[in-house]
Amino acid sequence: xxxxxxxxxxxxxxxxxxxxxxxxxxxxxxxxxxxxxxxxxxxxxxxxxxxxxxxxxxxxxxxxxxxxxxxxxxxxxxxxxxxxxxxxxxxxxxxxxxxxxxxxxxxxxxxxxxxxxxxxxxxxxxxxxxxxxxxxxxxxxxxxxxxxxxxxxxxxxxxxxxxxxxxxxxxxxxxxxxxxxxxxxxxxxxxxxxxxxxxxxxxxxxxxxxxxxxxxxxxxxxxxxxxxxxxxxxxxxxxxxxxxxxxxxxxxxxxxxxxxxxxxxxxxxxxxxxxxxxxxxxxxxxxxxxxxx
Amino acid sequence: xxxxxxxxxxxxxxxxxxxxxxxxxxxxxxxxxxxxxxxxxxxxxxxxxxxxxxxxxxxxxxxxxxxxxxxxxxxxxxxxxxxxxxxxxxxxxxxxxxxxxxxxxxxxxxxxxxxxxxxxxxxxxxxxxxxxxxxxxxxxxxxxxxxxxxxxxxxxxxxxxxxxxxxxxxxxxxxxxxxxxxxxxxxxxxxxxxxxxxxxxxxxxxxxxxxxxxxxxxxxxxxxxxxxxxxxxxxxxxxxxxxxxxxxxxxxxxxxxxxxxxxxxxxxxxxxxxxxxxxxxxxxxxxxxxxxxxxxxxxxxxxxxxxxxxxxxxxxxxxxxxxxxxxxxxxxxxxxxxxxxxxxxxxxxxxxxxxxxxxxxxxxxxxxxxxxxxxxxxxxxxxxxxxxxxxxxxxxxxxxxxxxxxxxxxxxxxxxxxx
Numbered sequence: 207x208x209x210x211x212x213x214x215x216x217x218x219x220x221x222x223x224x225x226x227x228x229x230x231x232x233x234x235x236x237x238x239x240x241x242x243x244x245x246x247x248x249x250x251x252x253x254x255x256x257x258x259x260x261x262x263x264x265x266x267x268x269x270x271x272x273x274x275x276x277x278x279x280x281x282x283x284x285x286x287x288x289x290x291x292x293x294x295x296x297x298x299x300x301x302x303x304x305x306x307x308x309x310x311x312x313x314x315x316x317x318x319x320x321x322x323x324x325x326x327x328x329x330x331x332x333x334x335x336x337x338x339x340x341x342x343x344x345x346x347x348x349x350x351x352x353x354x355x356x357x358x359x360x361x362x363x364x365x366x367x368x369x370x371x372x373x374x375x376x377x378x379x380x381x382x383x384x385x386x387x388x389x390x391x392x393x394x395x396x397x398x399x400x401x402x403x404x405x406x407x408x409x410x411x412x413x414x415x416x417x418x419x420x421x422x423x424x425x426x427x428x429x430x431x432x433x434x435x436x437x438x439x440x441x442x443x444x445x446x447x448x449x450x451x452x453x454x455x456x457x458x459x460x461x462x463x464x465x466x467x468x469x470x471x472x473x474x475x476x477x478x479x480x481x482x483x484x485x486x487x488x489x490x491x492x493x494x495x496x497x498x499x
Numbered sequence: 500x501x502x503x504x505x506x507x508x509x510x511x512x513x514x515x516x517x518x519x520x521x522x523x524x525x526x527x528x529x530x531x532x533x534x535x536x537x538x539x540x541x542x543x544x545x546x547x548x549x550x551x552x553x554x555x556x557x558x559x560x561x562x563x564x565x566x567x568x569x570x571x572x573x574x575x576x577x578x579x580x581x582x583x584x585x586x587x588x589x590x591x592x593x594x595x596x597x598x599x600x601x602x603x604x605x606x607x608x609x610x611x612x613x614x615x616x617x618x619x620x621x622x623x624x625x626x627x628x629x630x631x632x633x634x635x636x637x638x639x640x641x642x643x644x645x646x647x648x649x650x651x652x653x654x655x656x657x658x659x660x661x662x663x664x665x666x667x668x669x670x671x672x673x674x675x676x677x678x679x680x681x682x683x684x685x686x687x688x689x690x691x692x693x694x695x696x697x698x699x700x701x702x703x704x705x706x707x708x709x710x711x712x713x714x715x716x717x718x719x720x721x722x723x724x725x726x727x728x729x730x731x732x733x734x735x736x737x738x739x740x741x742x743x744x745x746x747x748x749x750x751x752x753x754x755x756x757x758x759x760x761x762x763x764x765x766x767x768x769x770x771x772x773x774x775x776x777x778x779x780x781x782x783x784x785x786x787x788x789x790x791x792x793x794x795x796x797x798x799x800x801x802x803x804x805x806x807x808x809x810x811x812x813x814x815x816x817x818x819x820x821x822x823x824x825x826x827x828x829x830x831x832x833x834x835x836x837x838x839x840x841x842x843x844x845x846x847x848x849x850x851x852x853x854x855x856x857x858x859x860x861x862x863x864x865x866x867x868x869x870x871x872x873x874x875x876x877x878x879x880x881x882x883x884x885x886x887x888x889x890x891x892x893x894x895x896x897x898x899x900x901x902x903x904x905x906x907x908x909x910x911x912x913x914x915x916x917x918x
Contacts, residue, residue, distance in 0.1 A: 209734060216726040323554040323782040324752040329760075336762060345760040417760060418723045419752035423551075427721040455722075462727035466714050469688045473717035 208341045213463040214456055219348045221455020222355030223410050227432045228439060228447035229362060230406035236379030236442040237392075237399040238286075238294055243305040245432065246425025247312040248278055248404050252411020253420045254316055257325045267330040267416070274412050275405040282404030283397050290400070309426075316422040329416035351413050358409070359448050366444060375399060379442060434480045440493025450491060454479065535844040536610070539583035542568070542831055543611035545601055545626065546641065548590035551748045552618040555776040556641045556823040559816045560616050561588045563824045566811065567831035571839075580839050587611055591622055598622035602629040602637075612844050613638060613834050615827055620644035620691055630655040636846050638830040641823045643691060643774065645698075645910070648872040652916035654850060657873045660826035660862075661796040663691075663698045664910040665879055666773055669794030669903050671702030671743070673881050674771045678792070679740020680708040683732040683768070685725070685754065686745035688715030695745040695773045711735050716746070725754050729761045732768055745773035755783055755791075764790070776821045777894065785896040786887040792900070795882040797822035797862050800895050808861045819894040822862075829862030865905045871912035879908035 227245060234242050255274035259265035265273065285308065293300040328334075329347045336343040366372035377385040378392040385392055411425075418424060435454050439446030454476055461475040471478070483491060544561045547553045568584045587609050591598035598617060605611035606629065613636040617623045623642030630637035631653040638657045639647055643666070647658040675682070682703055686692035692715065700710050712735045714728050732742050742763060744754045751772065758770055772793045780788055799809035799819050808828070812820045820828075837852045838844050854870035866877040881901040890896060 209730070212730050213727050216724065216730070219726075220722050220724045317549070321554055322549070322551060323778055324749050326782060326784045326787070328784075328787075345762075347760060414723075417756055419749040419756070421749050421752075423749070424723070427719055428723065431721050458722055459724070459727055462716075462724075463731070466727075466731075469715045469717065473688070476721075 209463065212342050212344070213459045215344060215352075216348070217456030217459030218452055219352050219455070220458060221452035222351055223414060223428070223451075224432055224435045224455055225359055225448045225451030226355055226406050226410040226413075227428070228435045228451045229359065229444065230403035231432065231436050232439070232442055232444050232447040233375065233379075233399055234403035235436075236444070237375060237396055238290070239298060240290060240294065240301045240305070240400075241298065242403070243302055243429070244308040244312065245403075245407050246429030247309040248282065248407040248425070249411040249414070249428065250316065250422060250425035251278060251281075251312065252408035253327070253415040253418070253424060254320070254325070254411075254422075255408065256412045256415040257327050257420050260327065261325070267412075271409070271412050275408040278408035279401035279405040283401040286397050286400040291396075313422045313426065320422070322421060322423070324419040324421040327415040327420050333416075347416060351417075354413065358406070362406075363445070363448075371395065376444075379444075431476055434476045437490055438480050438483045440490025443490065443492040446490055446492025534842050535581050535838065536612070538581055539585065539610070540581055540835070540838060540844055541609060541611045542584070542586050542834070543605040543609065543614045544586060544588040544616050544827070545591055545598065545605065545614050546588075546616040547593050547618055548588070550593055552593065552641065554778045555821045556616055556618055556827070558588070559812075559818070559820070559824055560640070560827040561586055562815050563812065563820065563828040564615060564831045566815065567828045567835065571832065571835045575839060580842060580844075584835070591617070591619075593619040593622060595619075595621045595625045599625040599629060602626045603633070606630075606633045606635045612636065612846075613831075615830055616640045616823070618642055618823075620646070620694075623647060624651050627651055627653060627656045634846055636834070636849060638834065640826045640830060644694060645913070648874040648916055649913040650915040652872050652913075652918060654873075654918045655846060657830075657853070657868065657875055659830050659875045660822060661794075661879070662874075662909070663694050665796070665908050666794050667695065667698035667702040668910070669879050669881055669908065670771050670773065670792060671699045671708075672706040673901065673903075674741055674743075674769075674792055675703050675706035675708035678769050678771070681737050681739045682708060682710045682741050682743050683735060683739035684710055684713040684743045684745065685728050685732075686713070686715055686773075687718035687720070687747070687750060689718045691747075692718060692745050699743055699745070699773065711737055711739050718750075720750060720753070723753050725757050726761065729754075729757055729763060733761070733763060733766050739768055741769045741771050743771045743773065747774050748779070751775065751779060752783055755787055759787055776823070777819060777896065778821055780884060780896045781818075781894065784887075785884050785890050788884040788896075789886040791884045793882055794903070795822060795880045795897070795899075796877075797825045798880060798882060798897060798899060799825070801880070801899060804861060825862040829860050832860060833858060833863075833868075867905065869912060871918075872916040873918065874909055874912065876905045876909045878905050879903045 231245055252274050256270040259270050290301055293304055333347045333350050336345050337349050366376055374395055435450045436447055439450030461472040465472045542564055544564055546556050548557050564586050589601040591601055615638050617626050617639050618641035620642045623639050636655050638659050640660045643663050645662045645664050684696055686696040732739055746754050770791045772791055775793045799805050809819050837849050841848050841852045853868050856868045858866040864878040868875050880899045882897040883900050884897050
């Protein structure tokens with residue numbers, strides 16, 4: 207039982223990263239119809255941002271948690287205005303290629319400056335050690351990540367459900383033509399929403415820095431799983447992406463814990479789930495629920 | 500415009516002349532009794548110059564080979580077999596197919612006499628096939644597989660720095676004897692990891708220990724998460740004394756970060772690392788690895804001789820050398836010495852010159868180039884990462900606990916190998 211709870215908890219922590227990244231992808235896809243392949247690169251820039259601030263300017267983790275996502279949001283908005291925006295009217299493939307190209311450029315720029323070796327980053331002093339849960343103890347930093355990610359997801363949900371901006375975003379995501387026909391200026395929200403999605407990726411990157419290897423390729427592997435998560439949740443579905451993020455994290459952790467005799471299965475479980483979901487519900491688990499016909 | 504075109508034509512003509520002189524071997528510049536092909540020796544460094552292994556070897560190994568050439572020229576001056584010695588290098592991106600075609604290009608088109616380095620076992624084996632086919636020399640430095648001196652061995656291939664047996668024998672045996680008998684092994688589930696797991700399990704059993712659990716983690720591990728395995732390690736019965744991780748590069752960094760997060764050392768589970776380079780310790784910081792034992796093929800601050808080399812290397816590159824850098828320097832030097840002694844660069848003559856030779860240099864201590872399988876044996880070292888409080892100098896991160904004599908450090912020649 208203890209082992210089961212532990213691996214569930216670990217799965218939720220992995221899931222927290224998936225959820226934050228998938229949430230950003232979902233709002234961007236919903237608003238711009240752009241599959242942002244560069245999301246993993248922004249996650250990597252988030253982690254590197256935290257590392258550079260600490261190593262070169264002595265800026266601590268807590269400040270980086272605010273500064274880095276904001277800076278990346280600005281960078282994201284600039285890129286949206288300069289490039290992505292110009293291609294949104296064309297086939298989505300164009301932006302897919304564009305963001306893929308951006309990924310390669312960003313990765314290589316970081317590689318040029320910092321090399322491929324991982325850069326060191328430690329958890330802030332207050333979050334080292336572990337918390338005793340009675341049945342088992344668990345690293346404090348992981349508990350923090352889980353709480354923080356859940357708070358961010360709830361905050362985003364609240365903003366979407368209860369604020370005027372949120373309503374516009376939801377409306378534009380689910381019924382773009384109708385929203386425009388009602389005289390709502392969707393265009394002015396596109397750039398800020400893109401920036402917001404990027405900020406979430408950057409935030410996930412800062413959170414990852416103390417527990418994952420910080421190197422230029424750290425986002426490249428992760429983003430493949432996140433795309434699977436987004437597809438499972440339902441492309442563009444905000445609730446679906448978060449639920450699938452946490453769900454896939456747990457499934458992976460259980461597979462690693464209980465299927466270690468079949469490493470091939472543990473390795474590919476995400477894609478097995480994705481294939482099954484696509485066969486059963488081609489729009490993803492929550493793909494229709496957000497936009498009933 | 501006309502001027503520029505003229506300059507271009509002149510340049511092209513000069514280049515053509517150079518090529519003709521280089522290939523002809525009988526041009527007016529040639530001194531008649533030339534000993535090496537085309538009057539020149541060309542060394543080729545083929546390795547990863549942009550990916551995961553580019554820091555532990557990469558471009559800095561090219562610099563190491565250039566240092567070796569400069570030292571050779573300074574030593575022999577006019578008596579050198581030739582003064583025209585140069586280096587070519589190429590990036591194989593750790594892809595076996597690319598390594599194969601780059602190696603062919605080096606031997607056929609660039610006149611390379613010796614290919615050096617070639618990390619990544621699968622790529623290293625492909626280059627061995629090329630060397631055999633082209634009958635040209637190949638010193639592998641950075642790949643780990645024992646197949647290079649086992650079923651894939653050949654007359655023109657030498658394995659210079661280390662292999663999985665050396666790592667497992669050093670770390671597995673000594674850790675079992677000195678730290679604890681019970682092991683939990685975590686390995687990346689592909690050729691290198693499986694090879695390492697087998698070598699370690701054998702070495703541990705031979706030393707009287709036992710493997711109480713082992714798991715192959717996905718490779719590449721896209722989630723970057725190892726917590727399931729680390730938690731499992733702490734709950735096994737009997738409890739493991741040592742967690743042996745065979746992960747390398749960024750994956751090793753992930754395992755170590757999470758090992759520290761779950762405070763396994765405080766729970767009585769020590770850490771042993773299968774393959775680690777000084778560049779890995781630098782990136783993880785010694786604090787994260789304090790107390791970890793591993794087998795090192797060479798350490799820059801082991802003695803005065805190594806340190807002098809490390810100082811020169813740092814002047815050129817800005818970092819301290821890994822064992823791969825030192826081994827590239829040594830391999831280039833030993834090749835040039837052999838050419839000098841034999842008075843020719845004919846591959847078969849050089850192989851005869853090298854076989855059975857006993858060598859001591861900057862990298863090889865009590866070194867011997869084994870004739871049976873072309874394994875270059877030398878002393879290896881059991882190293883332990885210092886606690887942060889004892890690190891007084893950047894890059895000086897380990898202390899050497901024990902020297903493993905050359906004869907014990909490597910396996911006996913494999914019956915699978917016929918040269």
